[in-house]
Amino acid sequence: MPWKGVKDPYKIWLSEIMLQQTRVEQGMGYYIRFIKAFPTVQKLAQAPENQVFKLWEGLGYYSRCRNLIETAKKVSVEMGGSFPDSREGLLSLKGVGPYTASAIGSFAFGLPLAVLDGNVMRVLSRVFGIREPIDQPSVKKKMEEMASCLLDEKNPAAYNQAIMDFGAVVCKPQQPDCISCSFRKKCFANLHGMQAALPVKSKKIKSKERYVYYLVLEHGEKQLVRKRTGNDIWKGLYEFVWMEKDEPQELDFLQNLSSWGLPSKRIKKQIIDVSEEIMHQLTHQKIRCQFIHIKIDQPVHLEGYTWHTKNAILQFPFPRLLTRYLGW
Numbered sequence: 206m207p208w209k210g211v212k213d214p215y216k217i218w219l220s221e222i223m224l225q226q227t228r229v230e231q232g233m234g235y236y237i238r239f240i241k242a243f244p245t246v247q248k249l250a251q252a253p254e255n256q257v258f259k260l261w262e263g264l265g266y267y268s269r270c271r272n273l274i275e276t277a278k279k280v281s282v283e284m285g286g287s288f289p290d291s292r293e294g295l296l297s298l299k300g301v302g303p304y305t306a307s308a309i310g311s312f313a314f315g316l317p318l319a320v321l322d323g324n325v326m327r328v329l330s331r332v333f334g335i336r337e338p339i340d341q342p343s344v345k346k347k348m349e350e351m352a353s354c355l356l357d358e359k360n361p362a363a364y365n366q367a368i369m370d371f372g373a374v375v376c377k378p379q380q381p382d383c384i385s386c387s388f389r390k391k392c393f394a395n396l397h398g399m400q401a402a403l404p405v406k407s408k409k410i411k412s413k414e415r416y417v418y419y420l421v422l423e424h425g426e427k428q429l430v431r432k433r434t435g436n437d438i439w440k441g442l443y444e445f446v447w448m449e450k451d452e453p454q455e456l457d458f459l460q461n462l463s464s465w466g467l468p469s470k471r472i473k474k475q476i477i478d479v480s481e482e483i484m485h486q487l488t489h490q491k492i493r494c495q496f497i498h499i500k501i502d503q504p505v506h507l508e509g510y511t512w513h514t515k516n517a518i519l520q521f522p523f524p525r526l527l528t529r530y531l532g533w
């Protein structure tokens with residue numbers, strides 16, 4: 206992994222933000238492209254927002270990208286381009302929580318801060334037999350204290366890297382390699398045959414279902430799009446004409462321009478495509494989406510939306526759900 210052993214806090218921060226809720230294999234290409242486009246935090250801070258979002262396109266969890274931009278500007282402008290070298294300073298950055306602060310603090314500055322990610326929690330809960338849900342704040346706090354006690358304060362970076370790698374390679378979620386593990390004679394989970402049962406997690410929060418419809422409206426070489434604002438998903442990204450309903454909608458309704466708040470009289474339309482329902486799973490939301498692609502013979506006005514050529518639209522960042530439909 207290109208960020209391993211690196212001491213530059215900018216690169217460590219970038220890799221850690223990118224890998225939150227993302228597999229290493231998926232994040233790697235994005236990290237390489239980001240470092241190439243923005244080799245320093247100043248370059249990232251100066252970049253147009255659309256360019257940053259465009260490079261992030263497809264990685265998901267776009268609030269991370271918004272936080273990334275905000276933090277880059279803060280470090281670049283308010284902190285003279287240097288990341289803070291204390292836990293408190295790191296925690297003051299948007300999008301940096303205890304885990305990321307410990308990773309940057311220990312890897313970049315050698316601070317005695319123990320990391321506690323999913324791999325480390327799994328190792329601790331199995332070795333020490335923690336049978337309470339690890340996603341409960343009180344249990345997490347207990348584990349943080351435990352991780353701090355175990356930390357090799359003289360070599361925090363090596364210790365942190367080692368325990369995370371141990372969790373990823375030996376004490377894996379499925380089929381941990383207990384036979385060759387050096388903890389096998391003391392590990393609670395191994396002694397009690399509880400590897401599959403630990404760590405314990407609380408019941409999953411039920412996903413909320415949302416019925417989302419997109420109208421890809423085309424006139425000549427142009428399409429109608431807007432940049433999302435507000436505090437909903439995908440803020441800062443672009444989209445076609447959006448409609449959300451509490452339940453599935455009939456095709457007749459979706460193909461009628463007035464259903465979208467558009468004038469329909471004296472406008473000739475041609476239905477280009479009606480997609481199947483597309484399921485898109487987010488952390489706590491299941492999006493059930495359908496696209497209606499319609500060509501019209503004259504431009505119309507819709508509050509908040511603007512006509513752009515397809516070439517211009519290709520430069521805008523879109524949620525993965527839309528790029529998948531469009532085949533970009």
Ligand code: SF4
Pocket residue numbers: 328331332375376377381382383386387388389392393394395400
């Ligand atoms: S003995 Fe097995 S469960 Fe225990 S720490 Fe080692 S790999 Fe993990």
